[in-house]
Amino acid sequence: MSLLTLQNFGVTRRRRDILRGINFSVGAGELVGIIGPNGAGKTTLMRAALGLIAAVGQSSLAALPPRLRGRAVAWMPQSREIAWPVDVQRLVMLGRTPHLGAGQRPTEADHAAVERALQRMDLGDFRNRTATRLSGGEQARALIARALAQETPLLMADEPIAGLDPAHQIATMRSFADLAAEGRAVIVSLHDLGLAARHCTRLIVVDKGGIAADGPPQAVLTPALVRDTFGVSAFLEETASGLVFQPLDILE
Numbered sequence: 001m002s003l004l005t006l007q008n009f010g011v012t013r014r015r016r017d018i019l020r021g022i023n024f025s026v027g028a029g030e031l032v033g034i035i036g037p038n039g040a041g042k043t044t045l046m047r048a049a050l051g052l053i054a055a056v057g058q059s060s061l062a063a064l065p066p067r068l069r070g071r072a073v074a075w076m077p078q079s080r081e082i083a084w085p086v087d088v089q090r091l092v093m094l095g096r097t098p099h100l101g102a103g104q105r106p107t108e109a110d111h112a113a114v115e116r117a118l119q120r121m122d123l124g125d126f127r128n129r130t131a132t133r134l135s136g137g138e139q140a141r142a143l144i145a146r147a148l149a150q151e152t153p154l155l156m157a158d159e160p161i162a163g164l165d166p167a168h169q170i171a172t173m174r175s176f177a178d179l180a181a182e183g184r185a186v187i188v189s190l191h192d193l194g195l196a197a198r199h200c201t202r203l204i205v206v207d208k209g210g211i212a213a214d215g216p217p218q219a220v221l222t223p224a225l226v227r228d229t230f231g232v233s234a235f236l237e238e239t240a241s242g243l244v245f246q247p248l249d250i251l252e
């Protein structure tokens, strides 16, 4: 079942085509990494697909009424700003908002969803800490937990692992892989191609306003693609513990 379909999708800003002719579907069970150089259009693609900025063509998510959209997709933006000095537990509970009626208090089921999200992001000991007083990486984990608590079929996150330490980067990618294995789907943009190669089931490469490649990591990260899109050489090998990808040198 498709959880996001984009057809002839594009974004124009200040009369410049930032994205054009984008077509793809994401289904249950996929962990999709959106990769591409700085300025390629990754954030624009995700925000437009969500209906947060104007676009041409069709997005199955943008077409939904806002209330249904909040139950169809959770979104973690690149900006990590936490506006209010609330405790982590309360911040994560905000993820349940689309499931609550006007003025309705959280139910047992909402508290259980918050607890699952806190555990997934290793935040059990942080639940009573003031979110604005956490470190940058801890705040990022709290915001991922808020998106997880929404318990939507699809999670979209813009550079969610930037600023996390290696253990929490791996743990977060594993949590996303678990969600996919449970029958949901996750779409993340990321610059760490090693983690993308290792954990994603599929990579979509955005470059020069279009999709340069789309497929399983080992099929996408060819030397030619990596050279032409990122301007680097790289090491790629299928090992007993999974795919290992490491950028090596800038190519002139």
Ligand SMILES: Nc1ncnc2c1ncn2[C@@H]1O[C@H](COP(=O)(O)OP(=O)(O)OP(=O)(O)O)[C@@H](O)[C@H]1O
Residues within 6 Å of the ligand: 013, 014, 018, 036, 037, 038, 039, 040, 041, 042, 043, 044, 045
């Ligand atoms: N509000 C805007 N008005 C005009 N152009 C914009 C606007 N926002 C982004 N752009 C342009 O759109 C292009 C794509 O930007 P976007 O932020 O989507 O790239 P990205 O792939 O997410 O980059 P990064 O890896 O640096 O986060 C860039 O050339 C950027 O300058």
